[in-house]
Amino acid sequence: MEFHHMAEHLLPHITCRRSIGRLLLGPLSNYHHFLCNLSNCLAILTISSSLSSLQPSPQLNSVSPQLNLSQYLLFFTSLYMIAIGAGGIKPCVSAFGADQFDETDPIERSNKGSFFNWYYFCVHLASLAASTVLVYLQQYYRWVLGYGVPTLFMGLAMGSFFIGSKIYRFQKPGGSPLTRICQVLVASVRKWRVQLPLDNCHLYELPGKSSAIEGSRKLAHTDQLRFLDKAAVVTHFESKHGNFANPWRLCTVTQVEELKLLLKMFPIWFTTIIFFMICAQGSSSFIEQGMVLKKQIGSFTIAPASLPTFEVLTFIAFVPIYDKIIVPIARRFTGNVRGFTELQRMGTGLILSILAIISAALVETKRLQIAREMGLVHVKVEVPMSILWLIPQYMLVGLAEVFTSIGQVEFSYDQSPDALRSVCMAFALVTVSLGSYMSSFVLSLVSYCTTRVGKPGWIPDNLNEGRLDLFFWLISALSLPNLIVFLFCSLCILMSWGTHLSIQMGAHVCPTFIMGHPF
Numbered sequence: 274m275e276f277h278h279m280a281e282h283l284l285p286h287i288t289c290r291r292s293i294g295r296l297l298l299g300p301l302s303n304y305h306h307f308l309c310n311l312s313n314c315l316a317i318l319t320i321s322s323s324l325s326s327l328q329p330s331p332q333l334n335s336v337s338p339q340l341n342l343s344q345y346l347l348f349f350t351s352l353y354m355i356a357i358g359a360g361g362i363k364p365c366v367s368a369f370g371a372d373q374f375d376e377t378d379p380i381e382r383s384n385k386g387s388f389f390n391w392y393y394f395c396v397h398l399a400s401l402a403a404s405t406v407l408v409y410l411q412q413y414y415r416w417v418l419g420y421g422v423p424t425l426f427m428g429l430a431m432g433s434f435f436i437g438s439k440i441y442r443f444q445k446p447g448g449s450p451l452t453r454i455c456q457v458l459v460a461s462v463r464k465w466r467v468q469l470p471l472d473n474c475h476l477y478e479l480p481g482k483s484s485a486i487e488g489s490r491k492l493a494h495t496d497q498l499r500f501l502d503k504a505a506v507v508t509h510f511e512s513k514h515g516n517f518a519n520p521w522r523l524c525t526v527t528q529v530e531e532l533k534l535l536l537k538m539f540p541i542w543f544t545t546i547i548f549f550m551i552c553a554q555g556s557s558s559f560i561e562q563g564m565v566l567k568k569q570i571g572s573f574t575i576a577p578a579s580l581p582t583f584e585v586l587t588f589i590a591f592v593p594i595y596d597k598i599i600v601p602i603a604r605r606f607t608g609n610v611r612g613f614t615e616l617q618r619m620g621t622g623l624i625l626s627i628l629a630i631i632s633a634a635l636v637e638t639k640r641l642q643i644a645r646e647m648g649l650v651h652v653k654v655e656v657p658m659s660i661l662w663l664i665p666q667y668m669l670v671g672l673a674e675v676f677t678s679i680g681q682v683e684f685s686y687d688q689s690p691d692a693l694r695s696v697c698m699a700f701a702l703v704t705v706s707l708g709s710y711m712s713s714f715v716l717s718l719v720s721y722c723t724t725r726v727g728k729p730g731w732i733p734d735n736l737n738e739g740r741l742d743l744f745f746w747l748i749s750a751l752s753l754p755n756l757i758v759f760l761f762c763s764l765c766i767l768m769s770w771g772t773h774l775s776i777q778m779g780a781h782v783c784p785t786f787i788m789g790h791p792f
Contacts, residue, residue, distance in 0.1 A: 363702060364695050364696075364698040364699035364701075364702055365695050365698075367389065367392055367682060367686075367698055368686060368694045368695040368698050369441075369695075370388060370392060371385055371388055371389070371686055371694075372442060372443075372444050372694075373441065373442050374388065375442075382610065383610050386600075386610055386611040386683075387596050387600075389679050389682050389683050389686075390592050390595065390596045390679060391592070391596070393588075393592070393678065393679050393682075394588075394589060394592040394593075397585050397588045397589050397592075398589060400585055401582070401585050401586070401589065403423075404581075404582065404585070405582070406422075407419050407422060407423065410422065444488050444691070445487045445488030446487065446488065447486045447487045447488045447489050447691075447692030448486070448487065448692075450531075450692065450693055450696050453486065453520075453524075453528055453531065453532075453692075454531075454532050454535070456504075456520045456521050456524055456528070457501060457504045457524050457528055457529055457531075457532045458501075458504075458532075459521050460503070460504035460520070460521060460522055460523060460524050461500060461501050461502075461503045461504040461529075463522060464503040464504065464506055464508065465500075465503065467503050467506050467508060469499060469502055469503065469506060470506065473494045473502075475507070476494060476502060476505040476506065476507075476526050476529075477505045477506070477507050477517070477523055477524070477525055477526065478491070478505070478525050478526045478527065479525060484525070484527045485525045485527060485528060486525075486527060486528065486531070486690075486691075486692045487692075488691060488692055489527065489531075489690055489691040489692040490691055491526075491527050492526065492527045492530035492531065492534070492690060493526075493530070494526050494530065495530060495533060497533060497537070498533050498536065498537075501529050501532060501533060502529060504523070504524040504528075504529050505523070505524055505525060505526050505528075505529050507523065511523055527690075530690070531690045531692070531693060534688070534689060534690055534693070535689070535690075535693060535696075535697065537766065538684075538685065538688065538689065538697060538700075539700075540758070540762040541616075541619075541681075541684065541759070541762055541763070541766070542681070542685075542700055542701060542703075542704050543704075543758075544623070544755055544756075544758055544759040544762065545619070545623075545677060545681055545701075545704045545708070546704050546707045546708050546711055547708070547711070547748075547751055547752055547755045548622065548623055548626050548673070548677050548708065548752075548755075549704055549705050549707070549708025549709070550708040550709075550711045550712045550715070550748065550751075551626045551627075551629060551630050551670065551673075551708075551748060551752065552626070552670055552673075552674065552708065553708055553709045553712040554630070554633070554670075554712065554745075554748070555580070555581050555584050555667060555670050556581055557712065557716075558633075558716075558732075558741065558744065558745075559580060559581075559633060559663060559666065559667065560577045560578060560580060560581075561577075561732075561736060561741070562633065562636070562637060562640075562663060562736070562741060563575075563577035563580050563660050563663050564577045564655070564736075565640070565654075565655050565656055565736045565737060566640065566655055566656060566658050566659065566660040566662070566663070567655055567656070567657055567658060567659050567660060568655065568660050570659070570660075570661065575660050575661075577660070580660075580663060580664075580667060581667065583664050583667040583668060583671070584667040584668070584670050584671040584674075585671065586671070587667065587668045587670075587671030587672060588671040588672075588674055588675055591671065591672055591675050592675055595675055599612060600612035600613075611683075613680075615680050615681075615683045615684035615687060615688070616680075616684065616763040616766065616767075618676050618677070618679070618680030618683070619676065619677045619680040619681055619684065619759070620756075620759060620760065620763065621676045621677075621680075622672075622673040622674065622675070622676030622677025622678070622680060623673070623677055623752070623755070623756050623759060624756065625669050625670075625672050625673035625676060625677075626669070626670065626673040626677065626752065627749055627752045627753065627756065628669050629666045629667075629669035629670045629673060630666070630745050630748050630749045630752065631745075631749050632665050632666040632669060633663075633666045633745045634742050634745035634746050634749060636662050636663060636666065637741050637742035637745060638742045639658065639662075640656050640658050641737070641740075641741075641742060643656050643657065643658055644656050644737045649737050650737050650738050651735070651737070651738055652735075652737065653734070653735040653737065654737070656737070681701050681704070682698060682701055684701075685697040685698050685700070685701040686698060715747070715748070715751075716732065716744075719731055719732065719744055719747065720732055723740075731743050731744050732744060
């Protein structure tokens, strides 16, 4: 609730800190620290809004009250610390929740398939409460209530989290993933002249079933990205002197494969950036579109800023339908415990997002046609076309998020190595901010290119003389090749990841080179 209420406009900063925080700390340690940080900052904001000495003083002949330096520092420091706290929590809380399910138990493995659905269901419920109840409290009562309510709930959440600490299942921390990644890169570069052995079983690995990475299972060798395998080659010097303890010169096969898997997941994450660029239109260009449509429905007026509520309501309504109806039906045909694979789910969402932006383009085309017919092109007024025509595109975005947003998180958790799950969740969430950045970049580029010859451009202040429809068609044109790239990457994954998927379920690993001899 507090995240959606106060950190919505700091999303790029939040998502950039997700990966950094997770790379440096373990998931539980990260969650503890950032949870306390977030609660403290919310408390500071609540106090600052209740004490008159911390509030701006009104000035004569001034539209807005003036802030002094200390008030500026307190307020914005609290906001940015909230952003950091939320960025540390979000990738870890979902991974930590999924860790509570035992993958070796068929019933728990099936229940884990529903966890991410209901997790994001709760997230959107909180978003709905933040954009309705809290806004109402701030608008008609006091700002201190708007800050105090999320602070109270954050305190209750923190208390319940610590109370249940004794019954949680904890994954053993595997150390810093960033360090392990750098070790593989450094070791492979150091051995760039070394020849790879013909038999992959001569690559270095620890004996037995235990991995060198604490809390992580062993991974079988794969034939992709062979250059990285040089980090696991035992040279004559290492074999002669028995120097196997320096991970900056010699890494295990599991450590190398860990980096390979991370690199292989990046193309899939990359294809979701345009998806989240489309989602970002719901809080930007779609609202601008609604401002020039008829807002009166009888005696009721729909505020354009409230339109994203339809997206949230669609998400909340469809998650139970998907989890309780669609998945059981699909399970009968596919044999998959989740009904669909993660990639099938993501692909469905990508298609729905394209339909959403096409719907927006068609509505805008019709709106501009009405504006021309009624001679409203050069007048900045609303067109006599109901704002309700925008609801389908918001509903399609909400449906798309059920498939792609949740599917991407499932993909990032299930297909990542044990010790990199929170990191992969963080990278998946970074694509949300990258989508927002890309939306801003495309908008700026379009505005620059279409206003160079003195014309109003595609997106002027008066949308009646603009071509917002062409902007939507441009995004849809970018989305189609993006979908093709996603399908190609998905096919490559299905062809090359069989080894990883089987080894995660306890498949056999070939004998490996230990202390200069095949183990």
